[in-house]
Amino acid sequence: MxxxxxxxxxxxxxxxxxxxxxxxxxxxxxxxxSWPTPDDVVLHKHLRVKSSTTAYICKKCRLVIVEY
Ligand SMILES: [Zn+2]
Incomplete structure (x- = not known):
């Protein structure tokens, strides 16, 4: 966690x-x-990372921690 x-x-x-x-x-x-649900958070429309990168999100602080 x-x-x-x-x-x-x-x-x-x-x-x-x-x-x-x-x-x-x-x-x-x-x-x-391409089909976001209300639970998903679109971070950037024109940025590319490898697919399926583990990431932790705090929706309250609008913060995402990404492992790469
Ligand atoms: Zn937080």
Whole structure:
């Protein structure tokens, strides 16, 4: 478990998915990023990372920690 460096609460584990010209955070590792759900967070529309990168998110602080 990863704690948020800002508020100290546990962060939600998911991953960054790239595809369709954008990156989003999602709980589901293999989801198509072209179809975001309300639970997903689109980070950047024109940035590319390797697909399925583990990432922790704190939606309250709007903070994402990415392992690469
Ligand atoms: Zn936080």
């Amino acid at each position: 990863q704690k948020c460096p800002k508020c100290g609460k546990y962060m939600e584990e998911g991953c960054l998915n790239s595809g369709g010209g954008r990156i989003l955070w999602s709980r589901d590792r293999n989801r198509m990023s």
